[in-house]
Amino acid sequence: xxxxxAKKDTGWLxxxxxxxxxxxxxxxxxxxxxxxxNFKYVxxxxxxxIDSFDQVECSNKxxxxxxxxxxxxxxxxxxxxxxxxxxxxxxxxxKLCDELKENGKASIYSxxxxxxxxxxxxxxxxxxxxxxxxxxxxDVHALPSDIGTxxxxxxxxxxxxxxxxxxxxxxxPGLLDENGICVIASPHYSSENFTPKENWIGGYSNKDxxxxxxxxxxxxxxxxxxxFIQTEDIPFAMQYRIRDLEMNISxxxxxxxxxxxx
Ligand SMILES: C[S@@+](CC[C@H](N)C(=O)[O-])C[C@H]1O[C@@H](n2cnc3c(N)ncnc32)[C@H](O)[C@@H]1O
Numbered sequence: 001x002x003x004x005x006a007k008k009d010t011g012w013l014x015x016x017x018x019x020x021x022x023x024x025x026x027x028x029x030x031x032x033x034x035x036x037x038n039f040k041y042v043x044x045x046x047x048x049x050i051d052s053f054d055q056v057e058c059s060n061k062x063x064x065x066x067x068x069x070x071x072x073x074x075x076x077x078x079x080x081x082x083x084x085x086x087x088x089x090x091x092x093x094x095k096l097c098d099e100l101k102e103n104g105k106a107s108i109y110s111x112x113x114x115x116x117x118x119x120x121x122x123x124x125x126x127x128x129x130x131x132x133x134x135x136x137x138x139d140v141h142a143l144p145s146d147i148g149t150x151x152x153x154x155x156x157x158x159x160x161x162x163x164x165x166x167x168x169x170x171x172x173p174g175l176l177d178e179n180g181i182c183v184i185a186s187p188h189y190s191s192e193n194f195t196p197k198e199n200w201i202g203g204y205s206n207k208d209x210x211x212x213x214x215x216x217x218x219x220x221x222x223x224x225x226x227x228f229i230q231t232e233d234i235p236f237a238m239q240y241r242i243r244d245l246e247m248n249i250s251x252x253x254x255x256x257x258x259x260x261x262x
Contacts, residue, residue, distance in 0.1 A: 013070065013092055013093060013096065013108075014108055014109050014110060014111070014117075015238060015239055015240060016069045016070050016093070017070045017096065017108035017120075017122055018108065018110050018120070018239035019041060019042065019072070019236055019237070019238065019239065020042050020069065020070045020071065020072030020073075020122070021070070021072060021108060021120065021121075021122030021123065022039075022108060022110060022120045022122070022239065023039030023040055023041075023042075023043075024039070025110075025118075025120050026039055026110075026237070026239065026242075026245070027039040027040075029242070030245075034237065034245065037235055038235045038236065038237040038245075038247065039237055041234055041235065041236030041237075041250075042072035042073055042076060043076065044234050045073060045154070045156055045183070045185055045234055045250075045252065046072075046073050046076030046077055046079075046154075047076075048183065048232060048234070048252060048254070049063075049073075049077060049152055049154055049181070049183045049254075050076075050077070050079065050080045052152075052181050052183065052229060052230075052254045052256075053080065053081075053151060053152050053181050054080075055229075056179045056180075056181055056256055057179055058151040058152075058177060058178065058179040058180050058181070059151070059177070060149060060150060060151035060177040060180055061080075061081050061082040061083070061151055062081060062082065062083045062084070062085070062148065062149070062150045062151060062152075063077045063080075063081040063083070063084045063085070063150055063151065063152040063153070063154065064084075064085050064087065064147070064150045064152070064153045064154070064175060065077060065084065065085065065086045065087065065154045065156070066087050066140050066153065066154065066155045066156075066158055066168070067087070067088055067140060067155065067156065067157070067158030067161075067162075068086030068087055068088045068093075068097065068135065069088055069090070069093050070093050070096050070097060070100075070122075071086050071093075071094075071096070071097035071100060071101075071133070071135065073086075073154055073156055074086035074097065074133050074135070075100065075101075075124045075128055075130065075133055076128070077152070077154070078128050078129055078130065078132040078133050079127065079128055081132065081151070081152060082132060083132055083134075084132055084133045084134075085133075085134055085135070085136055085147070086133060086134070086135045086136070087135075087136045087138060087140065087143070087147075088135070088137065088138075089137065089138060089139050089140070091137060094135045094136075094137055096108075096122075097133075097135045098135060100122060100124055100130070101124075101130045101131075101133055101134075101135070104123065104124050104126070104130065105121055105122060105123045105124070106121070106122050107119050107120070107121060107122070108120050108121075108122045110239055110241070110242055111240070111241040111242065112241070112242050113241070113242075113243075118242065140158065140162060140168050141162070141163065141164055141167055141168060143171065143175075147175070149175060149176060149177045149180070150175055150176055150177065150180055151176070151177060151179075151180045151181070152180060152181050152182075152183070153172055153175050153176060153180070153181075153182045153183070154182075154183045154185075155168070155172070155182065155183070155184045155185070156183070156184075156185040156250075157185055157186060157187065157236075157250060158186075159184065159186045159201070159214070159218075160186050160187060160188060160189040160190065160191070160194065160195070160214075161189075161194040161195075162194065162195065163194070163195060163196065163199060164195075164199050165195065165199065165201050165214075166199065166201055166217075166221065169184075169201070169218060169221045169222065170221060172222065172226075172255075173222070173224075173225035173226055173257055176226075176257040177257070178257060178258075178259040179256060179257060179258075179259065180256070180257045181229070181254060181255065181256050181257075182222070182226065182254070182255045182256075182257070183252060183253075183254050183255075184218060184252065184253045184255070185234065185250040185251070185252040185253075186214060186218075186250055186251060187248045187249065187250050187251075188202060188203065188213070188214040188215065188251060189203075190202055190203025190204070190214065200214075201214045201217040201218065201221075202214030202215065202216070202217050215231075215251055215253070218253060219253070222253075222255050225257065225258075226255040226256060226257050226258065227255065227256045227257075227258045228253070228254075228255055229254040229255060229256050230253075230254050231251060231252060231253050231254070232251075232252045232254075233249050233250070233251060233252070234249070234250050234252050235247065235248065235249045235250075236248050236249075236250065
């Protein structure tokens with residue numbers, strides 16, 4: 001299958017596409033060494049979001065996937081939600097999302113060795129109504145004012161790679177309807193490569209010498225207007241090359257917007 005996504009000019013696209021759609025290939029190849037869970041991040045996070053939504057009484061069946069990247073979670077959420085918006089600032093990721101929406105499949109590539117690449121087919125299950133999904137290009141620090149409200153907002157592995165995670169966290173309650181849920185996942189890297197140190201939400205000692213952790217800061221910010229439901233750890237394998245996998249474990253927090261806290 002011809003595709004514009006092959007080769008090195010696509011930056012991180014193929015690494016992310018590997019996480020979102022290449023799991024079954026690597027799982028088959030490395031099942032002797034790597035537990036299958038590491039290749040099911042997108043499925044596990046989406047299922048947790050759907051299961052959490054099933055436990056609340058919320059009539060809003062719209063979902064928002066902030067920092068949707070190549071769209072794996074957005075498409076999976078369409079198994080439950082009538083309308084799902086994937087939002088990201090990278091045109092090339094959304095181009096792949098649109099190709100997948102249109103055709104249900106696309107070629108992605110994984111570096112095999114040096115210049116050699118292996119082709120994998122990214123595929124959206126036929127059971128998913130892809131027409132429920134749409135993709136918007138933009139900056140999460142300045143969401144469109146007409147984006148509306150949602151029953152579910154997913155913020156997966158985004159907070160650690162944006163300029164101002166605190167600002168984005170503070171917009172979440174306003175995006176949710178009563179009883180709507182928010183699922184926040186992060187490996188909590190806290191790195192100046194992405195976030196200026198003055199905007200870190202964790203990973204440093206405060207002036208009293210106490211450790212400040214992102215996990216706690218998220219709770220402090222959201223608990224004003226939302227109710228904490230549960231936390232879980234979900235692993236994912238970042239695929240740099242076929243034989244070069246980096247293990248990560250995201251901490252996932254599930255929150256509900258309580259009616260009385262509107
Ligand atoms: C680490 S990836 C995570 C992707 C996906 N949510 C997941 O869990 O696999 C972070 C994504 O956030 C997007 N992103 C980073 N900064 C952004 C911003 N300011 N506005 C919108 N998207 C952003 C990146 O383009 C990338 O697709």
